[in-house]
Amino acid sequence: xxxxxxxxxxxxxxxxxxxxxxxxxxxxxxxxxxxxxxxxxxxxxxxxxxxxxxxxxxxxxxxxxxxxxxxxxxxxxxxxxxxxxxxxxxxxxxxxxxxxxxxxxxxxxxxxxxxxxxxxxxxxxxxxxxxxxxxxxxxxxxxxxxxxxxxxxxxxxxxxxxxxxxxxxxxxxxxxxxxxxxxxxxxxxxxxxxxxxxxxxx
Numbered sequence: 523x524x525x526x527x528x529x530x531x532x533x534x535x536x537x538x539x540x541x542x543x544x545x546x547x548x549x550x551x552x553x554x555x556x557x558x559x560x561x562x563x564x565x566x567x568x569x570x571x572x573x574x575x576x577x578x579x580x581x582x583x584x585x586x587x588x589x590x591x592x593x594x595x596x597x598x599x600x601x602x603x604x605x606x607x608x609x610x611x612x613x614x615x616x617x618x619x620x621x622x623x624x625x626x627x628x629x630x631x632x633x634x635x636x637x638x639x640x641x642x643x644x645x646x647x648x649x650x651x652x653x654x655x656x657x658x659x660x661x662x663x664x665x666x667x668x669x670x671x672x673x674x675x676x677x678x679x680x681x682x683x684x685x686x687x688x689x690x691x692x693x694x695x696x697x698x699x700x701x702x703x704x705x706x707x708x709x710x711x712x713x714x715x716x717x718x719x720x721x722x723x724x
Contacts, residue, residue, distance in 0.1 A: 630683030
């Protein structure tokens with residue numbers, strides 16, 4: 523696994539060296555971003571904040587959503603024109619196509635750990651009862667959204683390992699949703715806590 527990581531790092535360094543020349547020449551024409559004449563006086567100092575409107579959630583604000591789509595289209599067009607991009611994409615995908623495990627956590631007689639294979643968008647969470655039991659898939663974030671952007675953020679089992687509390691991150695948002703699952707039956711519990719920004723699940 524270490525050799526694969528070193529190979530991936532070497533490929534990235536080589537890509538940076540070879541693609542560095544693509545930034546020479548005139549700067550690309552970036553999409554225009556609106557600047558608002560907004561400023562506040564804080565501790566006696568006037569502080570300009572022209573881009574505060576971009577702090578709105580792009581899923582609920584049409585203007586922020588449109589801005590994000592323009593930026594995404596511009597970036598994809600620019601990256602698609604870089605030399606050898608297709609070769610490096612194939613090489614990096616091949617280097618990352620292996621099975622990966624997270625550190626296990628023991629609660630009661632159960633062991634919990636994450637596992638990812640190849641090009642999975644999100645690692646899955648498995649549980650097994652004792653070291654000799656077969657692993658059982660407990661949570662699969664890859665099925666939570668069509669575009670693969672809903673992720674399992676943090677998780678923590680109860681001391682006896684019968685219940686698991688976990689947080690869900692949607693589309694890279696800073697806000698989390700806390701949910702629980704009955705580990706024994708695999709049944710999701712109805713209790714839910716939304717709009718959580720900072721939590722250690724303690």
